[in-house]
Amino acid sequence: MRSTIAALIQDHPGALNRAVSLFRRRGFNIHSIAVGPSETPGIARMTVVVDAEHVEQVAKQLYRLIDVIKVCDLTDERTLQRETALLKVHAPSASRADIVALCTIFHARILDAGSHSLVIELTTTPATLDRFTDLVRPFGLKEVARTGQIAMVCPVHRERTATLTAAEESELDFEPNPLAV
Amino acid sequence: MSDRRTGAQIMCEALIRENVEVLFGIPGGAIMPFYHALPEYASQLRHVLCRHEQGAGHAAEGYARVSGRVGACVATSGPGATNLVTPIADAWMDSTPLVAVTGQVGSALLGTDAFQETDITGITLPITKHSYLVTDPNELPRVFREAFHIASTGRKGPVLIDVTKDAQQARTVPVWDVPMDLPGYRPTYEGNARQVREAARLLAEAEHPLIMAGSGVIWSGGGEALRALAERTGIPVITTLQGKGAFPDDHPLALGMPGMHGWVHVNRAIQACDVLLNVGGRFDDRVTGKASTFAPHAKIIHVDIDPSEIGKIVRVDVPIVGDARRVLEALTEAVEPRDRSSWLAEIREMQEQHEHRQSYRKRPESSALMPHDVYEAFDRIARERGGYRVITDVGQHQMWAAQLIEWRDPGTHITSGGAGTMGFSVPAALGAAIACPDETIWVICGDGGFQMTNQELATMRQEGIRNVKIAIIDNGYLGMVRQWQELFEQRRYSGTPLTGPDFALLAEAYGHRGMRVTDPAEVAGAITAAWDHDGCVVIDFQVEREANVFPIVPQGRSIGEMMTEGVAE
Numbered sequence: 164m165r166s167t168i169a170a171l172i173q174d175h176p177g178a179l180n181r182a183v184s185l186f187r188r189r190g191f192n193i194h195s196i197a198v199g200p201s202e203t204p205g206i207a208r209m210t211v212v213v214d215a216e217h218v219e220q221v222a223k224q225l226y227r228l229i230d231v232i233k234v235c236d237l238t239d240e241r242t243l244q245r246e247t248a249l250l251k252v253h254a255p256s257a258s259r260a261d262i263v264a265l266c267t268i269f270h271a272r273i274l275d276a277g278s279h280s281l282v283i284e285l286t287t288t289p290a291t292l293d294r295f296t297d298l299v300r301p302f303g304l305k306e307v308a309r310t311g312q313i314a315m316v317c318p319v320h321r322e323r324t325a326t327l328t329a330a331e332e333s334e335l336d337f338e339p340n341p342l343a344v
Numbered sequence: 345m346s347d348r349r350t351g352a353q354i355m356c357e358a359l360i361r362e363n364v365e366v367l368f369g370i371p372g373g374a375i376m377p378f379y380h381a382l383p384e385y386a387s388q389l390r391h392v393l394c395r396h397e398q399g400a401g402h403a404a405e406g407y408a409r410v411s412g413r414v415g416a417c418v419a420t421s422g423p424g425a426t427n428l429v430t431p432i433a434d435a436w437m438d439s440t441p442l443v444a445v446t447g448q449v450g451s452a453l454l455g456t457d458a459f460q461e462t463d464i465t466g467i468t469l470p471i472t473k474h475s476y477l478v479t480d481p482n483e484l485p486r487v488f489r490e491a492f493h494i495a496s497t498g499r500k501g502p503v504l505i506d507v508t509k510d511a512q513q514a515r516t517v518p519v520w521d522v523p524m525d526l527p528g529y530r531p532t533y534e535g536n537a538r539q540v541r542e543a544a545r546l547l548a549e550a551e552h553p554l555i556m557a558g559s560g561v562i563w564s565g566g567g568e569a570l571r572a573l574a575e576r577t578g579i580p581v582i583t584t585l586q587g588k589g590a591f592p593d594d595h596p597l598a599l600g601m602p603g604m605h606g607w608v609h610v611n612r613a614i615q616a617c618d619v620l621l622n623v624g625g626r627f628d629d630r631v632t633g634k635a636s637t638f639a640p641h642a643k644i645i646h647v648d649i650d651p652s653e654i655g656k657i658v659r660v661d662v663p664i665v666g667d668a669r670r671v672l673e674a675l676t677e678a679v680e681p682r683d684r685s686s687w688l689a690e691i692r693e694m695q696e697q698h699e700h701r702q703s704y705r706k707r708p709e710s711s712a713l714m715p716h717d718v719y720e721a722f723d724r725i726a727r728e729r730g731g732y733r734v735i736t737d738v739g740q741h742q743m744w745a746a747q748l749i750e751w752r753d754p755g756t757h758i759t760s761g762g763a764g765t766m767g768f769s770v771p772a773a774l775g776a777a778i779a780c781p782d783e784t785i786w787v788i789c790g791d792g793g794f795q796m797t798n799q800e801l802a803t804m805r806q807e808g809i810r811n812v813k814i815a816i817i818d819n820g821y822l823g824m825v826r827q828w829q830e831l832f833e834q835r836r837y838s839g840t841p842l843t844g845p846d847f848a849l850l851a852e853a854y855g856h857r858g859m860r861v862t863d864p865a866e867v868a869g870a871i872t873a874a875w876d877h878d879g880c881v882v883i884d885f886q887v888e889r890e891a892n893v894f895p896i897v898p899q900g901r902s903i904g905e906m907m908t909e910g911v912a913e
């Protein structure tokens with residue numbers, strides 16, 4: 164079982180270290196981690212996928228860190244998930260057409276080509292990336308680099324029966340806070 | 345002359361602005377610029393030179409625990425800083441407000457394994473509430489302000505400020521009115537009103553409710569509020585080791601301590617209760633025993649200022665994040681009173697049933713000096729005198745102190761609970777003595793723990809401290825470990841027999857008064873003499889070597905399974 168946690172963290176030296184350290188302390192393996200700027204300058208968004216089931220406690224402890232501004236356990240939320248991979252595949256002329264065909268099916272892009280290899284870029288869900296990787300592996304997979312998964316809660320669809328107050332609206336559009344106790 | 349000054353001067357001024365009056369520390373290369381500046385501020389900032397940085401850290405903790413203010417300590421880089429790791433960990437576990445300032449090698453040398461460079465912010469990462477590495481003197485005003493704010497608010501805790509040597513040396517004009525930059529830090533103090541109402545309803549409906557008070561009650565100044573709630577509702581009160589003093593032990597509703605060395609009737613009451621209100625405690629495993637079997641019939645209300653404590657150990661029915669005092673006040677207002685005398689009578693009956701078997705509470709028939717003799721005499725004399733604090737170390741003597749002395753006031757019982765740091769008591773007493781110069785600071789420690797940090801006796805002498813009295817419960821063993829070996833490991837006393845110097849002579853060598861007591865008849869006289877003596881005293885109470893602390897719940901077992909005499913009940 165995998166869990167996904169997203170956190171907004173102040174862009175300070177050591178902040179990421181503190182956050183990640185909480186997973187280490189529990190002996191949880193981090194499957195992937197992706198960090199980059201968020202919508203607010205000076206605040207980074209970290210998305211961690213862990214090979215562990217009960218992460219509520221870690222989520223709460225993350226929230227306790229001074230540098231952490233918000234934490235969301237996205238595991239059971241309806242989310243959009245994306246990850247990008249670069250794959251360098253052995254592609255002599257004999258197999259090249261087959262690989263290109265696969266790329267077409269998966270909407271993958273060929274970024275560069277050499278005499279014996281292709282570099283392919285694919286952005287999709289982590290599961291689809293796994294499938295694509297398995298499919299090109301028999302051709303000779305030389306190198307893979309993946310960004311780690313990022314995720315975002317799907318926007319809420321609700322009948323507009325009445326006009327919502329700003330507060331209600333922001334509540335609707337914001338991920339449920341697991342820490343609201 | 346301009347307003348330019350060194351980073352070191354700014355550090356001193358920042359400490360003064362945070363109302364720090366005393367600093368415990370030891371200088372060294374990387375913190376020398378700070379020490380160079382210190383004498384200029386001597387009239388406002390007292391420096392206490394300790395004999396080991398661990399002592400400096402515990403002294404700052406002791407100061408904080410009795411005063412409720414932030415304790416401050418200072419050390420150089422490398423070994424100076426690593427010697428602070430134990431007190432920082434201790435402060436982390438017991439939520440003690442502490443700011444530790446360390447010197448660091450010059451910023452150009454960071455990461456090069458320079459002489460006395462250790463990555464102290466990295467080492468202390470998991471045991472600090474927050475930490476800073478400062479390389480620019482312009483950051484110092486904000487960093488110190490934030491550090492003291494973080495250490496002393498919400499769930500209190502240790503904050504480390506590591507300042508590179510060049511940042512201490514560089515000159516700049518300090519800007520003091522910089523805002524704090526802590527968007528992610530907003531402790532919740534007021535309990536959610538709906539949850540408070542729900543808790544009040546549960547308490548009002550309960551037939552067999554209990555209140556369990558932890559250190560949060562003391563830190564929040566909630567003693568009065570707790571008393572008001574208990575008296576309004578008639579609900580009996582349990583105090584944990586760190587909650588000792590939050591509720592007077594001699595109050596008709598006081599039951600005593602729960603957990604591993606708790607009284608039988610307290611643990612039985614927990615196992616029987618239908619609602620348990622834990623306020624300001626974190627369900628430490630020494631309290632809960634096997635957590636899945638703890639309070640099996642109870643709906644649990646957990647009041648804690650730290651949301652991450654809620655649901656960590658036991659399932660919680662009504663979580664309330666907030667300051668213990670404020671939530672207690674809100675609960676008192678919201679709750680309907682109800683007659684609880686039959687439940688209390690039931691517990692008292694349980695207590696009486698077990699009292700005759702609670703031989704551990706009384707001294708056995710023997711001519712030897714028993715630890716119990718010391719506690720009994722101390723409790724009697726202390727009650728007459730007042731104006732005292734007791735700091736205990738870690739081991740058997742600590743548990744006896746919690747069990748056998750009646751604690752009546754918040755902040756009178758101080759011990760290393762979460763970390764269980766042997767060597768805590770003597771240096772903590774140094775800090776407490778400075779914070780409370782008009783009170784008598786008693787240390788009750790073991791012969792093992794005493795030998796870990798007793799060099800601070802020299803600090804007490806140098807600082808002219810006269811109000812520390814140390815009672816060593818000298819059993820010639822690392823007693824608590826020996827007890828486990830006796831009860832659970834067929835008396836295999838591996839690594840526990842312990843010798844020491846002549847403690848009375850040692851005290852004299854340090855310039856204090858030393859006494860030795862071996863006869864039960866001399867105990868009270870020695871305590872009285874020590875109390876009256878104008879100066880520090882060490883009393884070596886040479887007690888029965890193999891006395892045990894009972895009851896005991898074997899580790900990992902349910903608190904229903906208590907041993908009262910070396911055999912499972």
Ligand SMILES: Cc1ncc(C[n+]2csc(CCOP(=O)(O)OP(=O)(O)O)c2C)c(N)n1
Nearest residue numbers: 739740741764766790791792793822823824
């Ligand atoms: C720094 C440290 N080392 C080891 C321990 C483990 N320990 C817990 S109690 C104890 C025995 C303490 O002996 P002593 O100070 O003589 O007190 P007693 O139990 O005999 O009263 C030990 C070694 C500890 N708590 N702290």
Ligand SMILES: [Mg+2]
Nearest residue numbers: 790791821823
């Ligand atoms: Mg001992």
